[in-house]
Every structure is written in C-alpha cells, then in structure tokens.
Amino acid sequence: MPLRLHNTLTRAIEEFVPEDPARVTFYTCGPTVYDDAHIGNFRSFLAADLLRRFIESPLCELRDARGGVSRGPRRVVHVMNITDVGHMTDDAEGGESGEDRMAVAGRRLMEAKKSGTLPAGVTVDPSDPYQIARFYEGRFKEDARRLGLKLALESERDPTLQPRATDHVPGMIRLTSRLIEKGFAYVVGEPGSRVVYFRVRAFPAYGRLSGNTLEKLREGEGGRISRENQSAKEHPADFLLWKEDPRHVMKWESPWGWGYPGWHVECSVMSVAGLIPGAAVGTLTRPDGQALIDLHSGGEDNIFPHHECEIAQSCGAFNADPARGTFARMWFHPRFLLVEGAKMSKSKGNFFTPRDLFARGVEPAALRLELIRTHYRGNANFTLQGLADSQRMIERWRRAAGTTPGAPDPAGAARSPAAAEFLAAFASAMHEDLNVAAAVAAVNSFVGRTEPGVADAPHALRVIDEVLGVLSLERPAESQTGIAVFVGGLAQDASVVAKLDERAAAKRAKDFAKSDAIRDELLRMGFTIKDVAGGRVEVSRA
C-alpha cells in the first residue's frame, strides 16, 4: 500500500511517485519574518514536517516510476525559505491602504526596547529592516526547533536548507531575464519607473492549480486591483516580477534599474537552488513534461496567487511542461487553523504564538501533537481543552515507552505480534493521505492494552515517534527542593515550600483539616499539588 496524498493540482487522492524514491525533494513556502509566527503558521509547517518524517520512515512505502514499490527508510531533502524581502516597502505602494508591516514591526520593537520588555542580550536596530528580519528569523527558528521541525534542526548544520530571499536576488534577476528572453515576460515603463510583468497568456496552464480561469480573474471581484497598475499590463492577471523603485528600502541593481523582485519569484529560484544539485538558475532546462521537484507545500492561502504564479515562472523558465503546469509532482496544502471555533485574530483575544504558550507552561510536545493530530485537509479547531488532552496522551505514551527514547532500531521493530499489528495499523492510516487521527488512535489502543515497560512497546513507540516527533522533544525542567517538585517549567517558590512543610507536619499529626486547608490555600495562590512517591509533592500551575 504505497503512500497516497491529495494533490491540489488534480483535486484527487493519488499515489505519490517521486522521481527518485531514494532522494525525495520537498519545498515548503516558509514564513515571512516581520513578526513571530503563530500557531496557525506552525500547523502548516508541522503538517509538512509530518509528511516528510513519514516519507523518511521505514514504515513508508512509495510507488516508484517503474511501477514497483520501495520501502523506507529514505532521504527527503526538505527546503523551506525565509521571506525577508516581500513586505518591506517604506510606503503604501500601489494605492494600497494600511501601513507597511516592517514599519509596524520596527515600531513594535522600538516600544519594546523603551519599555525594557525586549529579552536580555537582544540588540536590534528597529530602523533597519535587515536587523528586524534577522531578529524574527532567529525567533522563528528557535520556535521551530522546540516544536521538532526536523528541517530547523538540520539547517543549523546546513543553512542552505533555509535560504533567505535576500540572498537569492541575483538568481531572481537571472530567472526574470530568462522569462523575458523566452517571451514569458515583458518590461513596461520608462527608466526610473520600469516594471517587469509575467505574461499569463503565454502560459496556457495558468489557473490550473487554483481552479481559476483567466476569464474569471478578469472580473476581479476581490476589489484589490489597483487601476493605475492595471493599465500598464497586457492582461489583468499579469503579475509583477521586478519593480524599479528608488524609494524602496531594500533594493538591488538589475537590468531594469534599482528595485525589488516580485513576491513569487523567490520560490521559483530557491526551490531549484536548494533541491536540484548543481543546477544553475540561468541554464537549467528540463525536457517537456518532466517535473522539477517531487513535493511542494504551503498554507491554503498560497494556492492562489502564489503557487499558481510559481508554476508559471518555473515551467516557463526551465521548460517543464507548460501545458500541464507541473513544476512539482505533488501539491500539498494544509487548511487553516481555527481557535475555539473562530478565526484567530488579535482583536478577539484568541491569537497564540508558540512562545506565548510555552511561557504559560505548555510543553512543546503537547502543542506539537495538538497541531498535527487532526487531518491536514480540514480546518482544525485549536482549544485549550484539546491541548490538555494531548498532554495527557503524551504522558500515557511516555509511561508505555519507558524512559527516554533513543535511536530507533527498525530492523527489530516488530518482535511481538501486538507491536507488529500496531505498526501495521499506524502505517496503514498514514499511507492513506496522512490520516493522523487514525494513526494516533492506533497508538492509544496499543498503549491501552500494553503493560508499561513490557516487551517491545518502547521499541515500537520509538519507531512511530520518528514520525510523530513528540516523545523526543525537550520537556520543561523540573526543579526540586527537599519536599517540592516544581513541574511545567515552574520556578521554585519559597513560600510554597514553607506551606508544604507545614502541611507535611499537619499530615504527620493526622490534622487533616489543616492539611486540606493548606492545599486549598495553595490552590488560591495558583498552585495545584499532588502527593507523589517518597513523601514528595508535585507542584504545578492551577
């Protein structure tokens, strides 16, 4: 049963057939870095991470191009860009309303600096967009590592896996030149205000991914098309590749003057640069009909226009089949995350970032499980109750897994019939369009009927955790005094310890009224306590 996935391009669940099953190429549209990524962003990134981990797992079978089936483990080269150029004008260009996001970020940082809420040791000049971008990029990578995004862990050794748009501008210029040479793009305007547009009518498959057609796009019901910009274009759907604009904060020299690249160009360049060894953007050519990469993912909001435009650029420049509009063999788009049943927004007070939650004592493992355990192709509903459910599941899994999981040993993975059955159920669920909920159910059933620490349960759990990636994550430090064990990252508190000593004395004297009163008092102070082995007391947030 080879892996099947929903392909946005065909709107069908189909077998995933990479060019080379031993080296699968995967590109994910990464974050913009003018603010901290929120849990909705991370849901999408974690869905990609889960897919990548499953493909790498010994449990995963893939159909190969000759019709056979190959079994893992295998290597996935996963690249995710950092968009540090896209939203950095110093004014509202094109008649758009609102304020530039990098300016907002700068002001926010300025205020944090003044009020002293910026973390210690951070030096960032809020007037420098590059420094702002680096600041948020660092925070993104930190969050990503804590959540077990494998790519973020790897990119510490190999930074090319997380390329920055600003480092690839020369490639974008070469790609734009190629598109002009091949008739897929044109320049309008006079020196000083030149603009390069992609010519959508030259690319018949434009609209294939999103289900749009050029006719419908012409109607432009979104209401965000600037009339001024439209007049210069051959077709309303033509999109920007380069804009000459000396006022732009971040700008580069190009054959079309000092300016900045279009938003979509970066991904066409960085996907090829990161995934096709030795390929040069200026010379790469693929025969008709051959896709460039195996997998491409991004949030559902990327389907149009971003990925539609990427397809047009990449196929146009590199000569992949323009009639079919391939570029990637499989398009993977996780849906949005709702919070407590509603769209997440700062004004509703239901807006969360991983670091907010970590600061409140949430374990990275619980957040990761909560964000991955629902099917990627439906809207997931994030709730604090769900987060608590995930936490409890993980604790049960940990008991069954024994102590700290080490490296898996796939060869000996299924010694007992129960473990073999469990691994098969897990794999079977994951092969069918990544049915994580069913896979998690298999884990729970297995854990439920397995004695803790017995047989090869720890072993089997290690194998599946290479995919789910929760048990191996860091846990909040415990901090112990003689009597108290502070968990969930809670700092030691002398007044709590004093109360606990008092309570222990009351209990020894069988004065239970007093010991219960102390427990209630601690609860009012915001602490839940629980008697554990050795006469100690575990203290957590209420």
Add this chain to the structure above:
RNA sequence: GGCCGCGUGGCAGAGUGGACAAAUGCAACGGAUUGCAAAUCCGUUGGGGAAACCCUUCGUCGGUUCGAAUCCGACCGCGGCCUCCA
C-alpha cells in the same frame, strides 16, 4: 458574484455503500486505590428491554439503492482564495 475545502455523539475527531449506535482521546458516571484529593487502573456512557431484539441519530430537506454518516440534487452554516508587495 466565481473557484475550492469542510459540517459526525457533551467536547475534539476517525469513519466515504452493508461487519455502524459509529474508532480514539477528553469530559461525565460507577468501582479499585487514597485520611480526603490528585494521579493511576477497571467498568459504563443515544433511548427502551433481563435478554435475543426494537426505536431515534452523523447540518436541513428531498432523491438513488434491497441497504446511505458514506452516492446525487437543492438549501443552510463555517473556512480559504479571487493578485502586484498585503
């Protein structure tokens, strides 16, 4: 207005023609344990019946079928996109 995804029990969320009153987890209830809690473990959890069994349920209303949560149509609701740097 157009294109796309989704709508399941108190909650989250599987299930896409029969083995379904519907996986799994949580919550709730009963029991073991505990000085009492918490945690853990066992059991129950749509309604009726001791039971074979019967009745009502998978957004709503219709339809196809021997048979529908699952297929078709309409409607309602939720979510995303409809572009040029938001």
